[in-house]
Amino acid sequence: MEKRGIGKIALLLSLGDGDIESLQKYYENKNYIIYRGQAGSMDSKKIIAAIETAASREDIIRENYHEEHALYHAIIEALSGYCRGQVLLGEVLRSAGLTFTIVRGTLVEDEPSSGNWIAVVLYGQIGSPRRGFEHEAIGMGIQPI
Amino acid sequence: MEKRGIGKIALLLSLGDGDIESLQKYYENKNYIIYRGQAGSMDSKKIIAAIETAASREDIIRENYHEEHALYHAIIEALSGYCRGQVLLGEVLRSAGLTFTIVRGTLVEDEPSSGNWIAVVLYGQIGSPRRGFEHEAIGMGIQPI
Amino acid sequence: MEKRGIGKIALLLSLGDGDIESLQKYYENKNYIIYRGQAGSMDSKKIIAAIETAASREDIIRENYHEEHALYHAIIEALSGYCRGQVLLGEVLRSAGLTFTIVRGTLVEDEPSSGNWIAVVLYGQIGSPRRGFEHEAIGMGIQPI
Amino acid sequence: MEKRGIGKIALLLSLGDGDIESLQKYYENKNYIIYRGQAGSMDSKKIIAAIETAASREDIIRENYHEEHALYHAIIEALSGYCRGQVLLGEVLRSAGLTFTIVRGTLVEDEPSSGNWIAVVLYGQIGSPRRGFEHEAIGMGIQPI
Amino acid sequence: MEKRGIGKIALLLSLGDGDIESLQKYYENKNYIIYRGQAGSMDSKKIIAAIETAASREDIIRENYHEEHALYHAIIEALSGYCRGQVLLGEVLRSAGLTFTIVRGTLVEDEPSSGNWIAVVLYGQIGSPRRGFEHEAIGMGIQPI
Amino acid sequence: MEKRGIGKIALLLSLGDGDIESLQKYYENKNYIIYRGQAGSMDSKKIIAAIETAASREDIIRENYHEEHALYHAIIEALSGYCRGQVLLGEVLRSAGLTFTIVRGTLVEDEPSSGNWIAVVLYGQIGSPRRGFEHEAIGMGIQPI
Numbered sequence: 053m054e055k056r057g058i059g060k061i062a063l064l065l066s067l068g069d070g071d072i073e074s075l076q077k078y079y080e081n082k083n084y085i086i087y088r089g090q091a092g093s094m095d096s097k098k099i100i101a102a103i104e105t106a107a108s109r110e111d112i113i114r115e116n117y118h119e120e121h122a123l124y125h126a127i128i129e130a131l132s133g134y135c136r137g138q139v140l141l142g143e144v145l146r147s148a149g150l151t152f153t154i155v156r157g158t159l160v161e162d163e164p165s166s167g168n169w170i171a172v173v174l175y176g177q178i179g180s181p182r183r184g185f186e187h188e189a190i191g192m193g194i195q196p197i
Numbered sequence: 198m199e200k201r202g203i204g205k206i207a208l209l210l211s212l213g214d215g216d217i218e219s220l221q222k223y224y225e226n227k228n229y230i231i232y233r234g235q236a237g238s239m240d241s242k243k244i245i246a247a248i249e250t251a252a253s254r255e256d257i258i259r260e261n262y263h264e265e266h267a268l269y270h271a272i273i274e275a276l277s278g279y280c281r282g283q284v285l286l287g288e289v290l291r292s293a294g295l296t297f298t299i300v301r302g303t304l305v306e307d308e309p310s311s312g313n314w315i316a317v318v319l320y321g322q323i324g325s326p327r328r329g330f331e332h333e334a335i336g337m338g339i340q341p342i
Numbered sequence: 343m344e345k346r347g348i349g350k351i352a353l354l355l356s357l358g359d360g361d362i363e364s365l366q367k368y369y370e371n372k373n374y375i376i377y378r379g380q381a382g383s384m385d386s387k388k389i390i391a392a393i394e395t396a397a398s399r400e401d402i403i404r405e406n407y408h409e410e411h412a413l414y415h416a417i418i419e420a421l422s423g424y425c426r427g428q429v430l431l432g433e434v435l436r437s438a439g440l441t442f443t444i445v446r447g448t449l450v451e452d453e454p455s456s457g458n459w460i461a462v463v464l465y466g467q468i469g470s471p472r473r474g475f476e477h478e479a480i481g482m483g484i485q486p487i
Numbered sequence: 488m489e490k491r492g493i494g495k496i497a498l499l500l501s502l503g504d505g506d507i508e509s510l511q512k513y514y515e516n517k518n519y520i521i522y523r524g525q526a527g528s529m530d531s532k533k534i535i536a537a538i539e540t541a542a543s544r545e546d547i548i549r550e551n552y553h554e555e556h557a558l559y560h561a562i563i564e565a566l567s568g569y570c571r572g573q574v575l576l577g578e579v580l581r582s583a584g585l586t587f588t589i590v591r592g593t594l595v596e597d598e599p600s601s602g603n604w605i606a607v608v609l610y611g612q613i614g615s616p617r618r619g620f621e622h623e624a625i626g627m628g629i630q631p632i
Numbered sequence: 633m634e635k636r637g638i639g640k641i642a643l644l645l646s647l648g649d650g651d652i653e654s655l656q657k658y659y660e661n662k663n664y665i666i667y668r669g670q671a672g673s674m675d676s677k678k679i680i681a682a683i684e685t686a687a688s689r690e691d692i693i694r695e696n697y698h699e700e701h702a703l704y705h706a707i708i709e710a711l712s713g714y715c716r717g718q719v720l721l722g723e724v725l726r727s728a729g730l731t732f733t734i735v736r737g738t739l740v741e742d743e744p745s746s747g748n749w750i751a752v753v754l755y756g757q758i759g760s761p762r763r764g765f766e767h768e769a770i771g772m773g774i775q776p777i
Numbered sequence: 778m779e780k781r782g783i784g785k786i787a788l789l790l791s792l793g794d795g796d797i798e799s800l801q802k803y804y805e806n807k808n809y810i811i812y813r814g815q816a817g818s819m820d821s822k823k824i825i826a827a828i829e830t831a832a833s834r835e836d837i838i839r840e841n842y843h844e845e846h847a848l849y850h851a852i853i854e855a856l857s858g859y860c861r862g863q864v865l866l867g868e869v870l871r872s873a874g875l876t877f878t879i880v881r882g883t884l885v886e887d888e889p890s891s892g893n894w895i896a897v898v899l900y901g902q903i904g905s906p907r908r909g910f911e912h913e914a915i916g917m918g919i920q921p922i
Contacts, residue, residue, distance in 0.1 A: 059333030060212055063320075067205055070215075097725040104725075104760075117765045117884070118892045118921040124760065125850075128724060133278035133336055137572065139724055144418060144429055145387040145394075159332060159842070167843045169332070175208075180394075180414065185407045187304060187314070187339045188204030191278055194332045196843040242580040249580075249615075262449070262620045263457045263486040269615065270415075273579060282717065284579055289853060289864055290822040290829070304407070312408045325829075325849065330842045341408040349623030350502055353610075357498055359491075360505075423568035423626055427862065434708060434719055435677040435684075449622060459622070465498075470684075470704065475697045477594060477604070477629045478494030481568055484622045532870040539870075539905075552739070552910045553747045553776040559905065560705075563869060574869055594697070602698045631698040639913030640792055643900075647785055650795075713858035713916055739912060749912070755788075767884060767894070767919045768784030771858055774912045 055161050058084075058171045059194055062155040066175040066190075084157035085112050092149035094142035094181065096131065103127050103152050103172065112156050113170070113197070122197040123154075126172040129193025134174045136189070148189070150176025156197065170197045200306050203229075203316045204339055207300040211320040211335075229302035230257050237294035239287035239326065241276065248272050248297050248317065257301050258315070258342070267342040268299075271317040274338025279319045281334070293334070295321025301342065315342045345451045348374075348461045349484055352445040356465040356480075374447035375402050382439035384432030384471065386421065393417050393442050393462065402446050403460070403487070412487040413444075416462040419483025424464045426479070438479070440466025446487065460487045490596050493519075493606045494629055497590040501610040501625075519592035520547050527584035529577035529616065531566060538562050538587050538607065547591050548605070548632070557632040558589075561607040564628025569609045571624070583624070585611025591632065605632045635741050638664075638751045639774055642735040646755040646770075664737035665692050672729035674722035674761065676711060683707050683732050683752065692736050693750070693777070702777040703734075706752040709773025714754045716769070728769070730756025736777065750777045780886050783809075783896045784919055787880040791900040791915075809882035810837050817874035819867035819906065821856065828852050828877050828897065837881050838895070838922070847922040848879075851897040854918025859899045861914070873914070875901025881922065895922045 056064075061079055065072060065088060076086050087110045091102040104123065106112075113119040131139050134148065141148055153173045159166035171194045179186025201209075206224055210217060210233060221231050232255045236247040249268065251257075258264040276284050279293065286293055298318045304311035316339045324331025346354075351369055355362060355378060366376050377400045381392040394413065396402075403409040421429050424438065431438055443463045449456035461484045469476025491499075496514055500507060500523060511521050522545045526537040539558065541547075548554040566574050569583065576583055588608045594601035606629045614621025636644075641659055645652060645668060656666050667690045671682040684703065686692075693699040711719050714728065721728055733753045739746035751774045759766025781789075786804055790797060790813060801811050812835045816827040829848065831837075838844040856864050859873065866873055878898045884891035896919045904911025 056214075057333045059335070060214065063208070063212055063335060064214060067208055067212075069201070069205065069209060096723055100725040116892065117759075117767075120760065120765050121767075121921050124726075129281040131724075132281045133334075136274040136277045136336075136338065137282065138429060139718060139720060140429060143386055143433070143723070144421075145390040146414075167841065171333075173335075179407075180410065185410050187407075187411075188202045188316075188337070189278075189339075190204070190208060190318075190335055190337045191281075192333070192335045193281065194334075196846050241578055245580040261457065262614075262622075265615065265620050266486050266622075269581075276579075283864060284573060284575060285864060288578070288821055288868070289856075290825040291849075312406065324842075325845065330845050332842075332846075341411050346504075347623045349625070350504065353498070353502055353625060354504060357495055357502075359495065359499060419571040422571045423624075426564040426567045426626075426628065427572065428719060430719060433676055433723070434711075435680040436704075461623075463625075469697075470700065475700050477697075477701075478492045478606075478627070479568075479629075480494070480498060480608075480625055480627045481571075482623070482625045483571065484624075531868055535870040551747065552904075552912075555905065555910050556776050556912075559871075566869075574863060574865060578868070602696065631701050636794070637913045639915070640794065643788070643792055643915060644794060647788055647792075649781075649785065649789060709861040712861045713914075716854040716857045716916075716918065717862070751913075753915075768782045768896075768917070769858075769919075770784070770788060770898075770915055770917045771861075772913070772915045773861065774914075 055163065057160050058155055058157060058169050059192055062153045062171040062173040062192065066151055066153040066173040068151065082161060084155055087112055087154045089152055091152060094147040096139055096141045099148065100127055107154055112154050119197055122170055122195040126170050126193035126195040130172040130174045130191040133191030134178065134189045146179060147181045148176060148178050150174045168197050170195055200308065202305050203300055203302060203314050204337055207298045207316040207318040207337065211296055211298040211318040213296065227306060229300055232257055232299045234297055236297060239292040241284055241286045244293065245272055248299065252299055257299050264342055267315055267340040271315050271338035271340040275317045275319045275336040278336030279323065279334045291324060292326045293321060293323045295319045313342050315340055345453065347450050348445055348447055348459050349482055352443045352461040352463040352482065356441055356443040356463040358441065372451060374445055377402055377444045379442055381442060384437040386429055386431045389438065390417055397444055402444050409487055412460055412485040416460050416483035416485040420462045420464045420481040423481030424468065424479045435470065436468060437471045438466060438468050440464045458487050460485055490598065492595050493590055493592060493604050494627055497588045497606040497608040497627065501586055501588040501608040503586065517596060519590055522547055522589045524587055526587060529582040531574055531576045534583065535562055542589055547589050554632055557605055557630040561605050561628035561630040565607045565609045565626040568626030569613065569624045580615065581613060582616045583611060583613050585609045603632050605630055635743065637740050638735055638737055638749050639772055642733045642751040642753040643772065646731055646733040646753040648731065662741060664735055667692055667734045669732055671732060674727040676719055676721045679728065680707055683734065687734055692734050699777055702750055702775040706750050706773035706775040710752040710754045710771040713771030714758065714769045725760065726758060727761045728756060728758045730754045748777050750775055780888065782885050783880055783882060783894050784917055787878045787896040787898040787917065791876055791878040791898040793876065807886060809880055812837055812879045814877055816877060819872040821864055821866045824873065825852055828879065832879055837879050844922055847895055847920040851895050851918035851920040855897040855899045855916040858916030859903065859914045871904060872906045873901060873903050875899045893922050895920055
């Protein structure tokens with residue numbers, strides 16, 4: 053099997069399809085730190101805060117600005133991809149309900165020389181605040197840490 | 198098993214992980230039209246052209262402006278997510294090498310009332326034109342058709 | 343006389359110059375659905391909501407996601423043109439007072455083969471919240487429906 | 488009749504609907520300087536250059552940086568509205584064929600105290616380089632001069 | 633010594649390094665109008681309002697739309713540079729604490745023919761609302777007035 | 778004297794005002810790595826390439842993707858600030874002639890615990906390709922490394 057990149061690991065976990073628990077275990081045994089959570093809001097800063105809080109609480113990043121900066125930029129890139137351009141939700145009358153996945157480890161599995169990186173994937177629904185008037189969206193940000 | 202959305206179908210196919218051929222067959226039997234191809238360039242318009250050409254050649258869209266417009270907007274949204282903001286590659290000295298996946302069918306599997314949509318997913322590498330100086334990226338656009 | 347496009351029809355109605363009632367009648371007799379309303383706010387989502395509400399109430403779009411999606415994207419494109427870039431009003435301390443025009447019908451008059459489209463035009467004033475410190479702006483979005 | 492703003496004057500002239508020559512004369516007699524031209528390209532800088540060249544040749548702006556700056560920003564704002572976001576044409580595989588209208592005069596007709604402004608309106612078609620696969624677009628920029 | 637541009641004058645004053653009072657005096661004697669103030673917020677419109685209020689109160693601009701428009705655009709360009717792209721603070725969970733400097737005068741010192749311009753420089757910190765989790769940022773906008 | 782941040786160090790060096798050589802020496806003795814160069818083009822990728830080449834040649838970054846990624850993002854942020862929004866030069870018929878300054882060291886002088894960062898500052902002229910029709914611009918990007 054081809055070696056997976058940190059992005060593909062985070063994406064497979066985000067899609068939550070198939071035996072996710074085994075997949076997560078498999079990569080935790082390879083020293084990846086992994087967390088999956090949920091967030092939903094018309095307020096983009098609440099989604100950002102939910103991810104930052106989870107990352108701190110789960111010790112995915114250490115309490116220094118260097119690492120917080122890497123996480124923040126990965127989140128903003130993921131959100132920018134999710135929104136496909138301007139990072140706006142409620143301001144343009146739309147809402148997001150999503151699963152976020154944070155993965156920290158080497159850029160490519162089994163390649164320690166590829167260095168430590170952090171990947172954030174957002175996968176879920178985006179649309180008007182009315183149920184059923186929404187479609188799927190995805191976004192991913194990857195930063196060195 | 199939960200019903201999958203057209204986005205998840207396109208994403209799973211894009212990641213090319215596991216038994217993709219079976220998955221593609223499975224959804225083709227459910228009347229989804231699916232195509233996977235590859236494109237790589239520093240020139241964003243070449244990537245767009247490769248996807249448009251494939252969609253026409255494979256009869257995923259009919260030769261009318263209505264459908265071409267839906268495809269075009271799905272591509273641009275996917276590219277915007279892939280680039281995380283400004284749709285620029287060579288202009289900012291970066292290059293993309295990616296798999297594109299086009300899926301046409303109902304927004305949610307086995308829900309004819311959800312209507313016909315087209316999803317475009319781009320998954321691959323983005324980075325400097327030097328090999329190894331790149332990381333993964335993803336983008337998805339979904340439009341009614 | 344040259345056949346008008348759906349955009350020009352919406353633009354002429356927006357400018358509200360000359361005999362608008364006759365013009366609207368003329369195109370309603372050609373099966374265009376037309377609505378003109380007003381909205382003003384520093385809050386972009388209120389402007390979007392006003393247009394969406396009018397479109398539903400006036401039966402310009404049917405209650406399904408397919409059509410709502412087309413309308414939404416037409417509104418956002420119009421607002422993006424009106425704002426000339428980032429879709430921000432109050433966040434950058436400016437306000438908009440505008441007439442919105444929604445037109446649904448064929449892309450080109452008397453050409454049924456051009457398909458059904460929806461055009462949204464915003465025309466009015468943009469500027470600081472102080473009266474007289476504002477100038478005109480326009481934006482138009484056109485989507486297949 | 489309500490006093491028209493410089494934007495509405497430029498918009499009516501752009502749409503080229505009705506007796507444009509009379510309208511242009513009417514406003515030239517009120518000391519507005521007006522020019523209408525055509526440009527078409529996949530290359531945004533060629534469209535910008537065509538407008539700048541016309542403005543200089545027709546003495547709409549004087550040869551100083553102050554006025555050139557005002558014109559340039561009005562063009563970029565108009566182009567941004569026309570493109571509805573990112574000022575990109577060929578880079579995202581689309582083309583524009585348009586009429587540009589430049590109007591210089593008071594912000595509101597018959598109100599000398601409203602000061603001198605310049606308005607640029609772009610109205611035409613945008614779409615794929617294939618004929619018939621395009622729809623209308625509009626953009627307007629207004630700057631003090 | 634090389635003649636300084638209005639931008640460099642504003643930048644040197646913003647950095648607040650060395651004998652700022654003398655520098656300010658020196659340029660005030662050359663007929664530059666200068667003001668330095670402070671603003672801090674997660675709310676971008678409060679920063680804009682603080683600068684506009686200061687400019688009016690200190691008579692840097694006259695009470696007409698022409699000049700207010702020039703100031704506003706200079707502020708937005710400065711803020712756009714400070715934010716490096718989208719003009720968003722709290723919406724993306726970040727905060728700014730900054731010194732703003734407004735300078736009005738000729739584009740180049742001792743060159744009256746270069747005309748009157750206004751420069752706005754923002755220099756300070758940007759980052760998460762937590763102390764110490766922030767780094768420096770700068771932005772400058774220059775407009776004819 | 779207040780401790781300077783890496784941004785202010787890079788900004789003061791960029792402005793090239795006063796005794797720059799002494800300032801550079803002073804910070805080199807404090808273990809900052811500093812380089813100043815020049816670039817001018819209508820082609821944004823040439824400016825990016827000039828900075829990347831200088832950084833490699835002068836050993837400011839090591840030859841690994843981790844560090845190259847940090848440098849690249851610092852450059853793009855600086856360029857985004859310089860352009861005040863979209864990172865476009867020739868595409869919108871404008872040109873840049875600038876001094877770039879790269880500084881690597883602690884985020885705050887004499888505070889080793891603030892970690893290693895890289896700052897890129899661009900300062901120069903932006904405008905139409907005609908001499909004298911240009912004004913100053915600045916942009917800065919700061920990234921952990």
